[in-house]
Amino acid sequence: DAGVIQSPRHEVTEMGQEVTLRCKPISGHNSLFWYRQTMMRGLELLIYFNNNVPIDDSGMPEDRFSAKMPNASFSTLKIQPSEPRDSAVYFCASSLRQVGAAFFGQGTRLTVV
Amino acid sequence: DQQVKQNSPSLSVQEGRISILNCDYTNSMFDYFLWYKKYPAEGPTFLISISSIKDKNEDGRFTVFLNKSAKHLSLHIVPSQPGDSAVYFCAGLSQGGSEKLVFGKGTKLTVNP
Numbered sequence: 170d171a172g173v174i175q176s177p178r179h180e181v182t183e184m185g186q187e188v189t190l191r192c193k194p195i196s197g198h199n200s201l202f203w204y205r206q207t208m209m210r211g212l213e214l215l216i217y218f219n220n221n222v223p224i225d226d227s228g229m230p231e232d233r234f235s236a237k238m239p240n241a242s243f244s245t246l247k248i249q250p251s252e253p254r255d256s257a258v259y260f261c262a263s264s265l266r267q268v269g270a271a272f273f274g275q276g277t278r279l280t281v282v
Numbered sequence: 283d284q285q286v287k288q289n290s291p292s293l294s295v296q297e298g299r300i301s302i303l304n305c306d307y308t309n310s311m312f313d314y315f316l317w318y319k320k321y322p323a324e325g326p327t328f329l330i331s332i333s334s335i336k337d338k339n340e341d342g343r344f345t346v347f348l349n350k351s352a353k354h355l356s357l358h359i360v361p362s363q364p365g366d367s368a369v370y371f372c373a374g375l376s377q378g379g380s381e382k383l384v385f386g387k388g389t390k391l392t393v394n395p
Contacts, residue, residue, distance in 0.1 A: 173325070202382065211387035212326070212371060225382060260325050270316060271383055273325030 173274035175261050181280045187249040190277045193242055194263030202271055203236055203246050204260040212260070218244065219266065251281045285309040286374050288386035296394055301359040303389050305372030308353065312374035316383065317346060317357050320369045329370075330357070362393045 174193040182188050194201050203215040216226040221238045229236070233252070238244040248255055258278050262271040287306045295301045307315075313334040318326035332339040332346045332355065339346050345358045359366055369390045373383040 212385040214382050214384070217382050262325075270328040270331060272328065273318075275323075275325045
């Protein structure tokens with residue numbers, strides 16, 4: 170298996186633009202997580218899906234952030250409009266329920282200028 | 283409220299010696315703990331875990347110890363190797379409740395040759 174695949178690896182955008190981050194989880198995994206990593210806050214969970222259904226989105230910072238999982242093999246995290254403070258590395262991870270360990274993608278480094 | 287705390291942002295050890303990374307948690311509902319290792323420009327990778335019913339789990343050079351009464355866990359690496367230089371994250375999980383991993387802010391380990 171190729172592991173969790175995220176795209177793009179790097180994204181530079183201007184403030185106010187819409188940004189869409191993409192994730193393909195490991196086949197067979199039924200939980201998907203979006204994390205954001207910053208120097209100040211470390212790794213923080215934004216949203217978590219189980220069987221394609223959002224279970225906990227309490228970490229989504231504002232209404233500018235939205236996430237979807239239309240099927241078991243694809244998820245998106247959208248920021249609209251983007252702001253400089255959204256600059257961070259965004260990770261997607263997937264896991265099998267009851268196993269515990271989540272497997273991470275390589276991340277998307279987002280820079281909003 | 284930081285549920286998982288890694289109070290040492292960095293640690294430097296000599297090759298061949300023991301590395302001890304510490305982690306404290308406040309959430310009594312956590313019943314599973316994991317350590318992740320992260321190299322620059324990569325996603326975190328799962329290293330080792332421990333269930334709350336155990337107090338020790340060993341995997342090669344890596345051993346995790348859990349002290350439930352103190353709400354403390356530690357990761358021991360012996361002997362340390364230069365390739366172990368990375369950021370180590372501790373995470374807690376409540377398997378009976380939400381599946382979301384709650385991470386500490388990480389400890390950067392440097393192993394000097």
